[in-house]
Amino acid sequence: MICPRCRDDGLKEGLGPRRALVDLCRGCSGVWLDKGEVYAYAPDPGKLFAAFRAAYQGTAASHLLCPRCRVALREARVEAVVFEACPACGGNWFDKGEVEALGRMLVPGGGVLPAEAPKPKSIPPRGSG
Numbered sequence: 165m166i167c168p169r170c171r172d173d174g175l176k177e178g179l180g181p182r183r184a185l186v187d188l189c190r191g192c193s194g195v196w197l198d199k200g201e202v203y204a205y206a207p208d209p210g211k212l213f214a215a216f217r218a219a220y221q222g223t224a225a226s227h228l229l230c231p232r233c234r235v236a237l238r239e240a241r242v243e244a245v246v247f248e249a250c251p252a253c254g255g256n257w258f259d260k261g262e263v264e265a266l267g268r269m270l271v272p273g274g275g276v277l278p279a280e281a282p283k284p285k286s287i288p289p290r291g292s293g
Contacts, residue, residue: 165187165196165231165232166229166231167189167191167192167194167196167231168194168196168228168229168230168231168237168248168257169189169191169192169194169228169257169259170189170191170192170194172189172191174189174190174191174192175187175188175189175196175231176188176189176190180195180197180201180204180205184197184201184204185201186201187231192259192260193259193260193261194257194258194259194260195257195258195262195263196231196232196255196256196257196258197255197256197257197258197263198232198253198254198255199253199254199255200254201255202216202256202263202266205263205266205267206267215242215243216240216242218242219240219241219242219249220238220240220249222240222241223238223239223240223249223251224238224239225238225239226238226239226248228248228257230250230252230253230255230257231255231257232250232253232255233250233252233253235250235251235252235253237249237250237257238250238251240256242266242269243269244265244269245258245262245265245266245269246262247259247262247266
């Protein structure tokens with residue numbers, strides 16, 4: 165796939181949070197998320213769905229092309245994060261740092277979204293060692 169920002173064949177499949185397969189650009193560090201993959205970044209997918217639904221209502225033309233189907237992307241906004249959305253295949257393009265910024269807005273207290281919740285460390289009982 166061709167990166168919409170670099171226009172380079174730099175998109176390579178890799179593992180994102182919660183083991184979601186995503187397409188990453190090694191040139192500009194942008195991320196292409198196919199339809200539905202963005203929800204792997206959200207602790208509350210329902211909240212993200214509502215935010216995206218509103219964002220898709222007010223899109224503007226973009227000069228970038230979808231790496232999947234080569235259709236002109238549309239600029240969408242969720243609060244301060246501006247990203248590109250494909251009206252044909254439903255995928256989303258995020259420039260470097262935008263996915264993480266989106267995640268911080270969706271977590272109470274602004275914390276960074278973990279890929280998976282850390283497992284608590286087990287504490288050995290007293291006198292066992």
